[in-house]
Amino acid sequence: xxxxxxxxxxGLSLVELVMALTVAAVALxxxxxxxxxxxxxxxxxxxxNHWMSVLAEARISAVERGRTVVACPSAGERCEATLFxxxxxxxxxDTDQDGQHDAYEPLLMTTPPSSEVRIGSSSGRQRILYRxxxxxEGSNVTVTFCDRRGAxxxxxxxxxxxxxxxxxxxxxxxxxxxxxxx
Numbered sequence: 001x002x003x004x005x006x007x008x009x010x011g012l013s014l015v016e017l018v019m020a021l022t023v024a025a026v027a028l029x030x031x032x033x034x035x036x037x038x039x040x041x042x043x044x045x046x047x048x049n050h051w052m053s054v055l056a057e058a059r060i061s062a063v064e065r066g067r068t069v070v071a072c073p074s075a076g077e078r079c080e081a082t083l084f085x086x087x088x089x090x091x092x093x094d095t096d097q098d099g100q101h102d103a104y105e106p107l108l109m110t111t112p113p114s115s116e117v118r119i120g121s122s123s124g125r126q127r128i129l130y131r132x133x134x135x136x137e138g139s140n141v142t143v144t145f146c147d148r149r150g151a152x153x154x155x156x157x158x159x160x161x162x163x164x165x166x167x168x169x170x171x172x173x174x175x176x177x178x179x180x181x182x
Contacts, residue, residue: 048155051145055165090109121143142157156170
C-alpha cells in the first residue's frame with residue numbers, strides 16, 4: 001500500500017491577492033496617460049496621411065480630367081470662408097473656375113468633421129487648387145494639424161506651387177493659431 005504525505009497548500013491568501021490587485025491598479029492608472037497620448041499621436045498621423053493621400057489624388061484627378069480640382073473647408077457641399085478645416089471639407093472638380101462647388105460639378109470626396117484633430121491652413125488660403133498641369137494655384141500653403149497634446153506636438157503639410165506636398169513640424173506661430181482654436 002502506498003501512502004502519500006499531504007503537501008502544504010499552495011496559493012494566495014486574501015491579503016496577498018488584494019495587494020497584487022492594488023499594485024496592478026496603480027500600474028494601470030499610471031500608464032493610462034501614456035495610452036491616451038499614444039492614441040492621440042496615432043490619430044494625428046492618420047489625419048496627416050489621409051491629407052497626403054487626398055492631395056495626391058486631387059493632383060492626379062486634375063491632370064487626368066484636364067480641369068481644376070479644388071479642396072475647401074465645408075460644412076456641407078459648399079465651400080466655407082474659413083481657414084479651419086476640422087469641421088469637414090470637400091474635394092470637387094471646378095468646371096466653371098469660380099472656386100465654389102456648384103450642384104452640376106462632380107463632387108470627388110467629402111471628409112467629415114474631426115473631433116480629435118484641429119486643422120488650419122495658412123492665412124489667406126481658404127482653398128487648395130490643383131491645375132490641369134498638376135501645379136497648385138496661389139502661393140505655398142501650410143496646413144497645420146494639432147491634437148489634444150498641444151502646440152509642441154503640432155505637425156504641418158506644406159504644399160508647394162509645383163503641387164508637391166511634404167510634412168514637417170509646426171512653427172510656434174502656426175501651432176498657436178490652430179491649437180488655440182476649438
